[in-house]
Amino acid sequence: MAQLDFWYEFASTYSYLAAMRCQSVAEASGARLRWRPFLLGPIFVAQGWNTSPFNLYPAKGRYMLRDLERICGQRGLTFRPPEPFPQNSLLAARVALAVPEDRRPEFSRAVYLAEFGEGRNIADESLLGELLLRLGLPAAEIFEKAKSDAVRAMLREETATAQRLGLFGAPSFVAGDGEIFWGDDRLEQAVAWAKGER
Amino acid sequence: MAQLDFWYEFASTYSYLAAMRCQSVAEASGARLRWRPFLLGPIFVAQGWNTSPFNLYPAKGRYMLRDLERICGQRGLTFRPPEPFPQNSLLAARVALAVPEDRRPEFSRAVYLAEFGEGRNIADESLLGELLLRLGLPAAEIFEKAKSDAVRAMLREETATAQRLGLFGAPSFVAGDGEIFWGDDRLEQAVAWAKGER
Numbered sequence: 001m002a003q004l005d006f007w008y009e010f011a012s013t014y015s016y017l018a019a020m021r022c023q024s025v026a027e028a029s030g031a032r033l034r035w036r037p038f039l040l041g042p043i044f045v046a047q048g049w050n051t052s053p054f055n056l057y058p059a060k061g062r063y064m065l066r067d068l069e070r071i072c073g074q075r076g077l078t079f080r081p082p083e084p085f086p087q088n089s090l091l092a093a094r095v096a097l098a099v100p101e102d103r104r105p106e107f108s109r110a111v112y113l114a115e116f117g118e119g120r121n122i123a124d125e126s127l128l129g130e131l132l133l134r135l136g137l138p139a140a141e142i143f144e145k146a147k148s149d150a151v152r153a154m155l156r157e158e159t160a161t162a163q164r165l166g167l168f169g170a171p172s173f174v175a176g177d178g179e180i181f182w183g184d185d186r187l188e189q190a191v192a193w194a195k196g197e198r
Numbered sequence: 199m200a201q202l203d204f205w206y207e208f209a210s211t212y213s214y215l216a217a218m219r220c221q222s223v224a225e226a227s228g229a230r231l232r233w234r235p236f237l238l239g240p241i242f243v244a245q246g247w248n249t250s251p252f253n254l255y256p257a258k259g260r261y262m263l264r265d266l267e268r269i270c271g272q273r274g275l276t277f278r279p280p281e282p283f284p285q286n287s288l289l290a291a292r293v294a295l296a297v298p299e300d301r302r303p304e305f306s307r308a309v310y311l312a313e314f315g316e317g318r319n320i321a322d323e324s325l326l327g328e329l330l331l332r333l334g335l336p337a338a339e340i341f342e343k344a345k346s347d348a349v350r351a352m353l354r355e356e357t358a359t360a361q362r363l364g365l366f367g368a369p370s371f372v373a374g375d376g377e378i379f380w381g382d383d384r385l386e387q388a389v390a391w392a393k394g395e396r
Contacts, residue, residue, distance in 0.1 A: 047255055057245055059366040063380055070387070168257040182261055185383045189268070 002031040004194040007162055008108065009040040009170035010089035010096070011052070013068050013081065016116040018171040018184040020077060023105050029191045035104045037093040038162045039155065040170055046163070052086045068116075080119040087115060088123040090155075091146070095128050097154055098146035099137060106135055200229040202392040205360055206306065207238045207368035208287035208294070208320060209250070211266050211279070214310040216369040216382040218275060221303050227389045233302045235291040236360045237353065238368055244361070250284045266314075278317040285313060286321040288353075289344070293326050295352055296344035297335060304333055 006022055008015040026033040044052075054061035065081065072079035092111050099107045110131040114120040120127055125143070132139040145151055165174055173181040173190035181190035204220055206213040224231040242250075252259035263279065270277035290309050297305045308329040312318040318325055323341070330337040343349055363372055371379040371388035379388035 047257075057366060059245075059364050062364060063366065063378060066378070067380070067384075166257050166260060168255060168261065180261060180264070182265070186265075 002029075002191075002194040002196070003034065003176055004031050004190055005034045005036050005174045007036050007038055007167055007170060007172040007174060009038060010092040010108075010111055010115065010122060011086035012040065012170040013054075013064060013116060014184050015171040016112040017068070017071060017075075017077075018187060019105075019109055019112050020075070021184075022171075022173075022187055025187055026191055029195060031191050031194045033105075035096075035101075035108060036158060036162075037096045037104075037108065037155075038159045038167075038170075039089065039093060042159055043163050043168060047168070055085070078117040080117060082115055082119045082121060087121065090123075091125060092122045092128060093155055094146040094151050095132070095142060097151050097158070098142045098148075099132075103135065103137060107131065107137070110135065200227075200389075200392040200394070201232065201374055202229050202388055203232045203234050203372045205234050205236055205365055205368060205370040205372060207236060208290040208306075208309055208313065209284035210238065210368040211252075211262060211314060212382050213369040214314040215266070215269060215273075215275075216385060217303075217307055217310050218273070219382075220369075220371075220385055223385055224389055227393060229389050229392045231303075233294075233299075233306060234356060234360075235294040235302075235306065235353075236357045236365075236368075237287065237291060240357055241361050241366060245366070253283070276315040278315060280313055280317045280319060285319065288321075289323060290320045290326060291353055292344040292349050293330070293340060295349050295356075296340045296346075297330075301333065301335060305329065305335070308333065 004026060006018070008019055023033055044050075049056060052061075054064050068079050068081075096104055096108055096111070111122055111128070114127060114131060115122045122128065129139045129143070132142055162172075165178065166180060167174075167182075169182055171182075171184060173187065175190065175194045179193055181187070181193070202224060204216070206217055221231055242248075247254060250259075252262050266277050266279075294302055294306055294309070309320055309326070312325060312329060313320045320326065327337045327341070330340055360370075363376065364378060365372075367380055369380075369382060371385065373388065373392045377391055379385070379391070
């Protein structure tokens with residue numbers, strides 16, 4: 001079965017767009033998607049940025065907000081960016097890794113909807129707990145795992161892998177042969193590539 | 199008639215993609231396109247960059263080359279990036295402004311094909327002269343106009359206008375109401391917007 005890795009960062013607005021549709025697009029094409037949360041922060045720091053490029057370059061930031069507003073409007077998604085932007089996504093990424101893999105897509109979509117659909121603070125542990133419970137997941141157990149040395153190490157390792165693969169932004173899709181597709185705009189192309197279409 | 203401004207930079211790879219198709223996409227939808235060459239250099243300098251972001255951020259640069267290769271392949275376009283990258287696009291932009299407006303799209307496509315399809319140096323006056331003559335345009339007269347104070351001032355003015363509009367990259371499409379669409383990926387959305395579709 002064709003496989004594609006979906007690399008996403010919870011603080012990323014374009015990852016929100018991709019997360020809300022990539023599972024169904026991949027499934028409709030018969031491709032299997034692996035959801036791989038990672039942190040862009042260390043990758044940005046390595047290239048000399050101390051915050052999101054949308055803050056460093058205000059014209060680009062203003063455009064991004066408008067672009068998201070238009071695309072969310074077309075897709076029937078609400079868009080209410082949180083304050084501050086970007087959110088601290090460390091805890092959400094650890095929790096996503098602690099959630100059983102088959103429930104990770106659902107949990108991740110719930111985080112994105114709370115963050116960018118409702119403008120809520122995803123660094124808030126009680127919000128994440130609420131989302132876990134709503135999905136019928138054992139919140140206490142998952143938080144314990146999320147804060148373990150094993151999951152902390154796993155997130156560092158995933159982030160290092162992303163950097164080694166050559167990722168520089170999110171969302172990114174990576175096929176089994178290492179082919180990279182950056183951005184929600186490239187989802188269809190990535191799925192076709194994973195299926196061997198050239 | 200719906201009108202859309204196409205802002206392009208001759209040194210920009212994604213402007214090549216857009217330039218090769220935007221006229222036919224716009225015409226098929228009944229929108230009128232104004233071709234407006236400008237320089238990204240001053241805009242980049244204002245945000246602290248001294249070269250293309252594809253050089254400043256090598257992972258992004260490598261990805262861009264691969265992305266262009268794939269998309270050109272799908273569209274039946276050759277892709278052979280010139281050395282050095284980015285090219286000095288000052289003379290090409292001045293010449294494009296000196297060419298009669300109704301021939302500007304043709305001339306601009308010829309420049310892009312030479313630059314990114316054949317890897318030729320567009321800072322070379324003899325190449326630009328060759329392209330003008332091939333299109334049956336009066337090269338000597340156009341060069342004289344291109345180097346005049348009026349055209350130099352016009353290019354500075356266009357670049358300042360681009361910056362004032364909030365442009366930060368190329369290609370960009372700007373509708374009559376100031377709505378901005380950045381990138382070849384947004385062409386269809388820009389045309390729809392210009393036609394009043396929401």
